[in-house]
Amino acid sequence: LTAGKCPQIDAARVIADLRELDRRTGGPGGARRLAWTDEWREARALLGELLSQIGISSDRDEAGNVWARLEGDEEPAVAIGSHLDSVPSGGWLDGALGVLAAAGVMRSWVSSGQRPPRSLALVDWADEEGARFGHSLFGSSAFSGTFDAPHAGELCDQTGQRLADVVAADGVDSRRALEAGRRRARLGCYLELHIEQGPVLERRGLRAAAVSGCVGIERHRCRFIGQTGHAGTTPMTSRRDAGLAACAAALELEQIAVRCAGTATTGSLTLRPGIPTAVPGEAEMLVDVRHAEAAQLHVMLQAVLGAARAAADTRRCGLRVERVWGIAPIEFDETLVVLAREACAEIAGSDFALRSGALHDAAEVARVLPVAMIFAPSRGGISHAPEEDTSDADLTAAIETFDRLCTKVLISRGPIAERVA
Amino acid sequence: LTAGKCPQIDAARVIADLRELDRRTGGPGGARRLAWTDEWREARALLGELLSQIGISSDRDEAGNVWARLEGDEEPAVAIGSHLDSVPSGGWLDGALGVLAAAGVMRSWVSSGQRPPRSLALVDWADEEGARFGHSLFGSSAFSGTFDAPHAGELCDQTGQRLADVVAADGVDSRRALEAGRRRARLGCYLELHIEQGPVLERRGLRAAAVSGCVGIERHRCRFIGQTGHAGTTPMTSRRDAGLAACAAALELEQIAVRCAGTATTGSLTLRPGIPTAVPGEAEMLVDVRHAEAAQLHVMLQAVLGAARAAADTRRCGLRVERVWGIAPIEFDETLVVLAREACAEIAGSDFALRSGALHDAAEVARVLPVAMIFAPSRGGISHAPEEDTSDADLTAAIETFDRLCTKVLISRGPIAERVA
Numbered sequence: 001l002t003a004g005k006c007p008q009i010d011a012a013r014v015i016a017d018l019r020e021l022d023r024r025t026g027g028p029g030g031a032r033r034l035a036w037t038d039e040w041r042e043a044r045a046l047l048g049e050l051l052s053q054i055g056i057s058s059d060r061d062e063a064g065n066v067w068a069r070l071e072g073d074e075e076p077a078v079a080i081g082s083h084l085d086s087v088p089s090g091g092w093l094d095g096a097l098g099v100l101a102a103a104g105v106m107r108s109w110v111s112s113g114q115r116p117p118r119s120l121a122l123v124d125w126a127d128e129e130g131a132r133f134g135h136s137l138f139g140s141s142a143f144s145g146t147f148d149a150p151h152a153g154e155l156c157d158q159t160g161q162r163l164a165d166v167v168a169a170d171g172v173d174s175r176r177a178l179e180a181g182r183r184r185a186r187l188g189c190y191l192e193l194h195i196e197q198g199p200v201l202e203r204r205g206l207r208a209a210a211v212s213g214c215v216g217i218e219r220h221r222c223r224f225i226g227q228t229g230h231a232g233t234t235p236m237t238s239r240r241d242a243g244l245a246a247c248a249a250a251l252e253l254e255q256i257a258v259r260c261a262g263t264a265t266t267g268s269l270t271l272r273p274g275i276p277t278a279v280p281g282e283a284e285m286l287v288d289v290r291h292a293e294a295a296q297l298h299v300m301l302q303a304v305l306g307a308a309r310a311a312a313d314t315r316r317c318g319l320r321v322e323r324v325w326g327i328a329p330i331e332f333d334e335t336l337v338v339l340a341r342e343a344c345a346e347i348a349g350s351d352f353a354l355r356s357g358a359l360h361d362a363a364e365v366a367r368v369l370p371v372a373m374i375f376a377p378s379r380g381g382i383s384h385a386p387e388e389d390t391s392d393a394d395l396t397a398a399i400e401t402f403d404r405l406c407t408k409v410l411i412s413r414g415p416i417a418e419r420v421a
Numbered sequence: 422l423t424a425g426k427c428p429q430i431d432a433a434r435v436i437a438d439l440r441e442l443d444r445r446t447g448g449p450g451g452a453r454r455l456a457w458t459d460e461w462r463e464a465r466a467l468l469g470e471l472l473s474q475i476g477i478s479s480d481r482d483e484a485g486n487v488w489a490r491l492e493g494d495e496e497p498a499v500a501i502g503s504h505l506d507s508v509p510s511g512g513w514l515d516g517a518l519g520v521l522a523a524a525g526v527m528r529s530w531v532s533s534g535q536r537p538p539r540s541l542a543l544v545d546w547a548d549e550e551g552a553r554f555g556h557s558l559f560g561s562s563a564f565s566g567t568f569d570a571p572h573a574g575e576l577c578d579q580t581g582q583r584l585a586d587v588v589a590a591d592g593v594d595s596r597r598a599l600e601a602g603r604r605r606a607r608l609g610c611y612l613e614l615h616i617e618q619g620p621v622l623e624r625r626g627l628r629a630a631a632v633s634g635c636v637g638i639e640r641h642r643c644r645f646i647g648q649t650g651h652a653g654t655t656p657m658t659s660r661r662d663a664g665l666a667a668c669a670a671a672l673e674l675e676q677i678a679v680r681c682a683g684t685a686t687t688g689s690l691t692l693r694p695g696i697p698t699a700v701p702g703e704a705e706m707l708v709d710v711r712h713a714e715a716a717q718l719h720v721m722l723q724a725v726l727g728a729a730r731a732a733a734d735t736r737r738c739g740l741r742v743e744r745v746w747g748i749a750p751i752e753f754d755e756t757l758v759v760l761a762r763e764a765c766a767e768i769a770g771s772d773f774a775l776r777s778g779a780l781h782d783a784a785e786v787a788r789v790l791p792v793a794m795i796f797a798p799s800r801g802g803i804s805h806a807p808e809e810d811t812s813d814a815d816l817t818a819a820i821e822t823f824d825r826l827c828t829k830v831l832i833s834r835g836p837i838a839e840r841v842a
Binding site for chain 1: 508509557618619657672698707
């Protein structure tokens with residue numbers, strides 16, 4: 001069997017499915033598929049409809065990941081997918097592209113009447129974004145075995161609700177989430193299509209690229225504790241303003257990131273009591289620090305925590321630091337990345353691999369399975385925002401490149417087949 | 422009639438009433454008498470009970486202020502009071518002290534069986550704090566005529582609820598709030614007891630002091646508009662981070678306040694989307710700028726807005742500034758302030774007057790009536806926080822000083838009586 005004789009994905013249909021998803025769960029304010037909410041459930045219901053149309057049923061594992069299988073001639077299966085959840089006011093393509101393209105791959109095989117040479121397993125990972133609790137890759141980390149249930153279950157959102165209680169409403173018992181790892185036994189590798197969420201492909205004029213791995217991330221909560229006081233009567237020089245301590249730390253973090261050639265982001269900052277007439281007695285910031293090299297990531301993190309400590313000391317504030325979540329840098333599977341580059345060359349006319357600064361479920365799955373990813377470009381490099389977009393032409397090229405990569409792995413023989421067996 | 426022949430306030434009873442109020446609407450997390458909430462209504466219900474016990478009924482004006490009258494021999498009445506609303510997690514004394522002391526003054530006259538030589542009017546001003554909408558002195562500004570109904574009605578809280586809609590639930594039509602000013606006709610002056618909320622009295626070892634006036638305040642909302650982006654893929658050097666722009670502005674504000682010998686506070690700062698994985702595309706801060714001199718307040722405000730503009734420009738962010746609220750500095754009535762100092766000397770054994778850095782309903786009322794205030798000391802100068810406290814001995818001295826001031830005004834003859842007539 002050669003790639004040319006295999007069914008081809010209908011990219012236009014995948015794009016139409018993405019627009020339907022956007023119609024149901026997005027709009028001018030952006031995507032609203034926040035994990036563990038009704039809109040996320042509605043997105044998953046649409047996936048169920050699409051799979052039903054081609055006669056494929058789905059089920060959920062102990063971590064809330066949705067799985068669907070199409071049996072082929074050989075086992076183990078090639079897993080394909082991404083995540084349907086989004087950040088609040090997110091983009092229409094982030095995650096959804098990979099899941100609906102995976103459904104498109106399955107549809108092409110079913111429609112053709114051909115039995116795939118190897119089984120396919122579609123997966124929609126639960127809560128990739130971690131937007132609510134700061135814990136990214138919920139479902140895929142449970143699958144890979146790195147999920148720390150006792151720690152994660154106690155994480156709270158900004159209203160004080162516990163992760164364990166919130167996921168329970170979706171039938172997930174976080175203490176049993178690691179049992180999702182049993183699905184690994186019947187899988188040989190994992191392939192994922194995703195938008196880049198950055199500016200590299202657009203700047204280089206590429207319609208698709210292979211991904212060689214993911215940066216490492218450290219995410220910490222820094223709580224500055226000063227003294228609440230009256231805005232009109234507390235002299236400037238005797239204040240212990242926790243808000244200004246956090247502001248000073250946030251500005252210093254930026255300098256550290258520039259110096260270390262990584263990224264550091266203060267995306268969440270909450271002042272308490274948070275009213276105009278009170279000097280903030282408490283400020284809580286969530287910092288996200290990233291670097292491609294494990295050693296440099298460690299150096300950056302130490303500098304960041306040192307800067308937070310210095311900012312607290314300067315304003316006579318206390319500081320409590322809590323590690324919310326982290327992941328080590330990871331390289332994807334060398335053999336599969338070569339196949340991904342070949343697919344890019346054959347379909348998109350370019351051969352380029354880059355390391356992802358964004359996090360993906362693939363970064364967790366790569367700890368237990370051979371993994372490769374394809375990126376589609378992001379207009380203006382913008383993501384996690386309503387403006388996130390990719391042209392239909394670029395989407396088509398990337399979807400077809402991903403389809404080609406799947407085909408290559410499905411029909412592989414010799415050393416590549418051994419790699420995924 | 423001399424002060425010695427007039428009934429004396431039962432300060433212990435006033436303190437007991439304050440503790441009962443704290444039991445019902447406070448606790449370890451601080452006072453919860455936020456205006457337009459159930460706990461505020463509960464606080465007002467307690468006031469109603471206390472007045473009922475002495476046979477005095479109360480009613481509400483068009484701005485939601487509660488009034489109660491005790492008829493005396495002469496008109497117009499001496500108004501006494503303060504506000505029952507608090508900031509979230511506030512202190513037990515802020516505002517409540519003045520209202521319950523006013524009830525105590527009425528109680529002493531009723532209990533004695535003596536008819537006061539001049540009528541007394543108790544007032545509990547609605548929403549002094551402005552904690553939710555950033556608009557302080559709601560009720561007293563409606564009374565004094567400075568309330569800007571079309572502007573105020575459209576102010577929104579952090580969840581997007583409009584002030585006009587929220588106050589309507591308490592039966593207040595904000596478009597008609599200015600009609601509360603009709604109550605002025607039957608009032609001759611206004612006296613208020615309040616905690617200092619600052620460190621001056623404690624440092625000087627004073628149990629009570631007269632207040633000569635209030636600082637001016639400018640409160641503005643600065644909205645920085647950058648570009649939301651992915652925390653892992655947006656290069657540090659190409660970010661338009663609205664959160665960092667706001668942080669830089671907040672730090673600069675502090676320097677301006679120190680230079681100008683005023684205060685500047687960033688008590689509220691909100692990032693959007695406010696999640697750890699996104700560079701904030703929007704940051705909204707509420708700044709509160711205060712100075713005793715009108716000209717200096719203007720200079721400070723211009724410097725603050727210039728700093729915000731510079732911080733926005735540096736990070737290629739847009740900036741929208743909205744004046745939320747403001748009040749000019751004001752001097753209290755010279756004649757009444759002299760009486761207040763005399764009361765301090767006679768009861769608390771010290772003669773001292775200071776200008777208030779905190780805002781009080783008296784600052785609005787002073788625009789239309791002669792006004793004086795008495796301050797009680799605040800332990801550690803702390804207020805707008807659960808730790809706010811004053812010793813029973815200091816409270817007793819301040820309550821009795823306020824009572825003496827009321828008596829002096831009630832029995833006044835000659836030029837003072839003409840001042841309040």
